[in-house]
Amino acid sequence: MLRLPRFKYLRPRSAREAAGMAAEKGARAMFVAGGTDLYPKLKRRQFEVDTLIGLDFLGHDIRNGSTECVIDAGVTLSAASRDSHLKGGFGGYAEAAGLVSSPPLRNAGTIGGNLCVDTRCNYYDMTYEWRKAAGFCMKKDGDICLVAPSSPRCWAVSSSDTAPMAIALGGVVTLVGLDGERELPVSALYRDDGIEYMAKRPDEVVTSLRLRAEPGLRSAYVKLRRRGSIDFPIAGAAVAARMEGDTIAACRIVLSAVASYPLDAEAACTFLKGRRLDRETVQEAAELAAKPAKPLDNADLSHFWRKRMVRVVVEQALERLSDQPGGFDS
Amino acid sequence: MKEEILRDVERAVLTLNVNGEPAQLLVPVHKTLLEVLREDMQLTGTKHGCELGECGTCTVLIDGKPHLSCLVLPIQVEGRAITTVEGMASGSDLDPLQTAFAEIGAAQCGYCTPGILLSARSLLEENPRPSRGEIKEALAGNLCRCTGYTKIVEAIELAAGRMA
Numbered sequence: 318m319l320r321l322p323r324f325k326y327l328r329p330r331s332a333r334e335a336a337g338m339a340a341e342k343g344a345r346a347m348f349v350a351g352g353t354d355l356y357p358k359l360k361r362r363q364f365e366v367d368t369l370i371g372l373d374f375l376g377h378d379i380r381n382g383s384t385e386c387v388i389d390a391g392v393t394l395s396a397a398s399r400d401s402h403l404k405g406g407f408g409g410y411a412e413a414a415g416l417v418s419s420p421p422l423r424n425a426g427t428i429g430g431n432l433c434v435d436t437r438c439n440y441y442d443m444t445y446e447w448r449k450a451a452g453f454c455m456k457k458d459g460d461i462c463l464v465a466p467s468s469p470r471c472w473a474v475s476s477s478d479t480a481p482m483a484i485a486l487g488g489v490v491t492l493v494g495l496d497g498e499r500e501l502p503v504s505a506l507y508r509d510d511g512i513e514y515m516a517k518r519p520d521e522v523v524t525s526l527r528l529r530a531e532p533g534l535r536s537a538y539v540k541l542r543r544r545g546s547i548d549f550p551i552a553g554a555a556v557a558a559r560m561e562g563d564t565i566a567a568c569r570i571v572l573s574a575v576a577s578y579p580l581d582a583e584a585a586c587t588f589l590k591g592r593r594l595d596r597e598t599v600q601e602a603a604e605l606a607a608k609p610a611k612p613l614d615n616a617d618l619s620h621f622w623r624k625r626m627v628r629v630v631v632e633q634a635l636e637r638l639s640d641q642p643g644g645f646d647s
Numbered sequence: 648m649k650e651e652i653l654r655d656v657e658r659a660v661l662t663l664n665v666n667g668e669p670a671q672l673l674v675p676v677h678k679t680l681l682e683v684l685r686e687d688m689q690l691t692g693t694k695h696g697c698e699l700g701e702c703g704t705c706t707v708l709i710d711g712k713p714h715l716s717c718l719v720l721p722i723q724v725e726g727r728a729i730t731t732v733e734g735m736a737s738g739s740d741l742d743p744l745q746t747a748f749a750e751i752g753a754a755q756c757g758y759c760t761p762g763i764l765l766s767a768r769s770l771l772e773e774n775p776r777p778s779r780g781e782i783k784e785a786l787a788g789n790l791c792r793c794t795g796y797t798k799i800v801e802a803i804e805l806a807a808g809r810m811a
Binding site: 318319320321322323324325326328352353356357360361367371373395418419420421422424425545546547 | 651652654655656657659675676677678679682695698699700701703706709712713714715717718719720722723766784785787788
């Protein structure tokens with residue numbers, strides 16, 4: 318049986334109080350919201366903590382304004398995926414939330430938790446006994462990367478579905494820490510490192526996500542995984558574009574699960590600006606978007622195939638934009 | 648690993664609302680809802696599967712929505728309505744879903760059945776006449792290694808028809 322380790326469970330009433338507890342306990346404590354990723358990792362002894370700080374105080378509202386939408390970090394992924402305003406104005410975000418894991422886990426998992434979800438690797442997301450037998454890796458208990466043994470860094474893969482989409486949509490998170498409250502673009506929330514993958518301070522709690530509404534905004538998310546009902550992404554494309562008529566005025570494409578952070582495909586966006594979304598343009602943009610993706614052999618299925626499929630998921634996401642009102646006629 | 652077992656066990660007195668009845672329990676806070684239901688409350692209808700949130704056999708309803716009890720701490724659901732498979736029948740009257748599963752033969756080994764019944768119950772309460780696609784989507788988190796799902800889906804359709 319896989320049992321959770323013994324721990325203390327603290328119940329702060331506010332983000333400021335939670336930040337104080339985290340600062341006091343240091344690396345021996347972790348925040349927990351839905352717990353859908355944290356508890357399996359505790360059971361597999363991937364995290365070694367003796368205190369959990371419950372974020373049950375987080376809000377559960379989605380506030381829709383004329384110019385922006387603010388989603389409390391405690392909103393569940395299933396609520397976000399079904400919200401009519403998100404589906405209407407930020408369709409890609411609702412899609413991404415609805416593609417995380419399985420229905421019962423989406424009923425527990427939160428949008429804040431999915432933004433902070435741990436990076437993954439075939440050599441890391443295993444039981445303690447498996448890792449002990451195979452040899453520990455540098456992300457937990459070891460000192461080398463088993464995927465790239467000569468590399469000085471960890472290459473675990475960013476596995477959030479909603480983070481790439483939030484970045485593509487220009488999302489901003491509110492963080493509350495010991496020093497007070499601050500806002501940070503979601504794009505600045507991550508580092509290119511499989512271990513220290515988050516740029517926020519350990520005491521900071523993500524309390525909300527703000528998405529800005531813009532006229533002509535369209536978005537889509539396409540996810541690749543072995544089992545469509547449950548798995549983490551092994552590649553994915555989040556695309557958001559602001560259209561002026563049938564022309565792309567601005568665009569952002571962010572790839573999931575091909576690096577230790579959500580990867581911007583900037584060249585493709587530069588190429589798309591000022592163009593119509595016709596089939597040739599979509600294909601050329603997808604080729605450009607796939608270039609920076611360099612998946613390693615540390616997630617499900619072959620990394621050569623995953624690399625080839627990045628172009629395909631970007632193409633599908635751009636086609637989905639075209640399918641939305643005002644899209645190109647193919 | 649060794650250091651873990653030397654830690655003190657923090658216990659909490661919790662009042663859990665299970666199948667409409669309040670139960671006061673003294674439990675270690677690190678025990679999952681699945682472990683408390685089975686080991687402390689003897690409600691063994693909720694099954695122990697992968698323990699990692701992948702198989703769905705430990706599904707219970709929390710405020711009417713399916714959750715995986717292997718990944719829920721009781722301390723996080725105090726005061727919320729928890730429904731297990733034992734709470735589906737009333738007295739000797741089975742839930743229409745249970746009757747339909749028995750009639751159609753929508754179980755072989757039966758290990759996944761409690762979780763699937765509860766996911767289906769939640770679906771029918773929200774959507775009394777689901778399409779086949781909606782049924783499959785609702786069951787996407789529940790694995791069955793025996794039946795291939797055909798009879799399970801048919802049983803849910805039969806129950807939905809009778810309940811409408």
